Amino acid sequence: MTKPAPIDLRSDTVTRPDDRMTAAMASAEVGDDVLDHDPTMRALEDRLAEILGADAALWVPSGTMGNLVALCLHLHRGDQFLAPRGAHVLHHELGSAAWLAGGMPESLDCDAGPGRPTADAVRAHTRGSNRYDALRPALLCLENTHNSAGGTVTPPHEHAQLAAAARDGGLRVHLDGARIWNASVTLGVPPGALTVGADSVQVCLSKGLGAPVGSAVAGSTEFVAEARRMRKMLGGGVRQGGVLAAAGLIALERVDSLADDHANALLLADGLRELGWDMSTPETNMTLASVPDVGLTLERLRTAGVLAVPMHGKIRFVTHRDAGKSDVEEAVRRIATAGV
Ligand SMILES: *Cc1c(COP(=O)(O)O)cnc(C)c1O
Numbered sequence: 001m002t003k004p005a006p007i008d009l010r011s012d013t014v015t016r017p018d019d020r021m022t023a024a025m026a027s028a029e030v031g032d033d034v035l036d037h038d039p040t041m042r043a044l045e046d047r048l049a050e051i052l053g054a055d056a057a058l059w060v061p062s063g064t065m066g067n068l069v070a071l072c073l074h075l076h077r078g079d080q081f082l083a084p085r086g087a088h089v090l091h092h093e094l095g096s097a098a099w100l101a102g103g104m105p106e107s108l109d110c111d112a113g114p115g116r117p118t119a120d121a122v123r124a125h126t127r128g129s130n131r132y133d134a135l136r137p138a139l140l141c142l143e144n145t146h147n148s149a150g151g152t153v154t155p156p157h158e159h160a161q162l163a164a165a166a167r168d169g170g171l172r173v174h175l176d177g178a179r180i181w182n183a184s185v186t187l188g189v190p191p192g193a194l195t196v197g198a199d200s201v202q203v204c205l206s207k208g209l210g211a212p213v214g215s216a217v218a219g220s221t222e223f224v225a226e227a228r229r230m231r232k233m234l235g236g237g238v239r240q241g242g243v244l245a246a247a248g249l250i251a252l253e254r255v256d257s258l259a260d261d262h263a264n265a266l267l268l269a270d271g272l273r274e275l276g277w278d279m280s281t282p283e284t285n286m287t288l289a290s291v292p293d294v295g296l297t298l299e300r301l302r303t304a305g306v307l308a309v310p311m312h313g314k315i316r317f318v319t320h321r322d323a324g325k326s327d328v329e330e331a332v333r334r335i336a337t338a339g340v
Pocket of ligand 1: 061062063064065067088089143145146147176178179204206215
């Protein structure tokens with residue numbers, strides 16, 4: 001008997017483009033985006049700017065490049081940037097914010113809740129020293145939802161307070177909104193309500209929304225014009241980008257369906273809790289398990305036919321459009337049967 005396929009809950013990035021998406025990609029109207037723009041790319045960027053409440057947006061191949069483009073524009077050597085403890089820009093981008101963008105990282109404690117620093121924490125760090133040899137705080141980099149905290153959501157009023165504290169201290173604000181769509185669905189507010197006061201925002205189309213490739217950075221017209229130059233400098237321009245932008249336009253139609261992923265994450269957390277697991281309560285499409293031995297548990301999960309990833313000392317499970325309710329129920333059954 002062949003072993004059943006593993007249920008892949010490592011990330012919402014494992015989704016594959018479906019028939020509707022590949023059909024849109026195959027028939028996309030294209031130009032040369034590096035030369036003088038591609039029409040489908042332009043349509044996607046305009047749509048993103050509108051949704052995010054920005055003047056303009058720029059497609060980039062990955063969220064990591066989106067953050068890097070923004071940080072390269074906001075930071076100079078000798079600058080310091082603040083980010084919540086565990087932030088993606090601090091831990092999962094190989095320190096490029098420091099060695100390419102030139103900013104020294106400083107992490108903020110999350111006293112308002114998981115993944116959520118307080119405005120006071122921002123204020124405490126904006127009072128830079130006047131010493132000539134001190135770093136200059138220049139940027140607050142927020143993350144909504146916060147990935148390593150377990151997909152946690154910062155509500156609009158907290159976001160606005162954080163942004164205001166940064167601005168009062170003379171700092172710019174970048175929002176790493178890789179999963180801003182999930183935050184918007186949980187909160188029942190449009191994504192634009194979560195970007196207020198930010199100078200730039202990075203969003204991913206290739207996570208829960210299911211595009212195979214693509215992120216974007218958005219901001220003022222001037223910011224995006226500079227971002228386009230920086231993207232080129234980093235080698236991120238693509239020619240017939242419309243093929244990829246077409247997938248992005250379909251992805252944007254799927255924001256509402258993230259509610260299903262959120263419901264399935266709750267189902268998973270509840271199911272595992274009933275088996276005695278110590279699970280975080282999902283706010284979006286993730287749940288974290290606290291276990292004594294992460295490596296051992298991951299190995300047992302794999303043997304049982306369920307894939308997850310280690311995340312800062314815990315195990316992260318992510319629900320997504322290619323792992324529906326029945327898959328999540330089956331995952332709980334497998335874990336129960338194997339006694340993981
Ligand atoms: C995934 C992610 C990124 C990076 O996106 P890639 O497309 O994988 O480079 C950035 N920030 C957060 C919070 C993420 O979850």
